[in-house]
Amino acid sequence: MRATASCVGLLLLFAWFSPSRALYFHIGETEKKCFIEEIPDETMVIGKYRTQLWDKQTGSFLPATPGLGMHVEIKDPDTKVILSRQYGSDGRFTFTSHTPGEHQICLHSNSTKMALFAGGKLRVHLDIQVGEHTNNYPEIAAKDKLTELQLRVRQLLDQVEQIQKEQNYQRYREERFRMTSESTNQRVLWWSIAQTIILIITAIWQMRHLKSFFEAKKLV
């Protein structure tokens, strides 16, 4: 019993610190990298990252660097900051969107103290999951005690809910698009009328002015 409990404990620890087999990319130490997520409202986004610092002596990336932190900043579609926190070199951030649109997730390292190792490179492993991908089905099954069929149906319900939200968002965006097109249409219409009027008025003014000018000069 105790052995199994400690085993579970170790595995949980391992889960938190295990190398997540996600995509990775390289950024400069002081560089800021941003990702855009265009999502409908009330959608949950979970991001997990792991950073490794380049070590010039060994010519490879260090497996872990204590003291290296990443600053995560998330902006909503109205460019208002909804999350701005510093995490360690391994971190996990979560947010739920309250307005539909383009959210921006930016990462940069807190590298002022790392300025000694100038020209450094960071390897960032990143995994961002959106909406129904954030659900952890084995966990949900365990918590709600669902059978396999019930779990599958729950997954389908989540997927359909995601599709519904996206369709709603699509309707809102199409409306915006239509408003922009109609505004352009109106502008072109008013501009062409105004231009024609200005042209006629300036032509009349020019002729009258020149006529009176030549009459004054006794040339006409």
Added chain:
Amino acid sequence: GLVWSFSTWLLVLVQVLLWGWARGSELTFELPDNAKQCFYEDITIGTKCTLEFQVVTGGHYDVDCRLEDPDGTVMYKEMKKQYDSFTFTAAKNGTYKFCFSNEFSTFTHKTVYFDFQVGEDPPLFPNENRVTALTQMESACVSIHEALKSVIDYQTHFRLREAQGRSRAEDLNTRVAFWSIGEAFILLVVSISQVVLLRSFFSDKKTTTTRVGS
């Protein structure tokens, strides 16, 4: 109390660790002009992978894409492509690299979306007795799940194309506004300066003609 035994919990945990979250990475990022951005992923041999990308905003909506295997052999290379999808099966173990390049562009930033799927989705329910076939209900659920996945995929591509159209429409709108104000201004300036210039020609000639006359 727990319905399951500890061993089942352990199995669940191990499955969660091994498969954990779905191994599909979908990201949208901004690629500045003259820049190149590379992504790497460690893939095991025999895994079926798909790389899909689409340029969302910027310039002529095109980008260069290159996919290399662990030995550096180029598996996929396309220049100035707007949208593409590439499926391959990993022939070697190692780090695969794919890069997006905007080096041909002098001043347009591009926003690029890509979706890199590695392997199949994790099993939903870690079942000890997987030898038994799925019941009709379960296989119906699996087919619905696959169909919904493709619906979500189409939705994503539609959303990206709509974003593209919308960004062009908004550009057009601002351009029309600036153009109309600018044109009206130029028109007024040109017509006034024409009159002023014409007047300046005739004011000199006046003195010479009167002298000739008398």
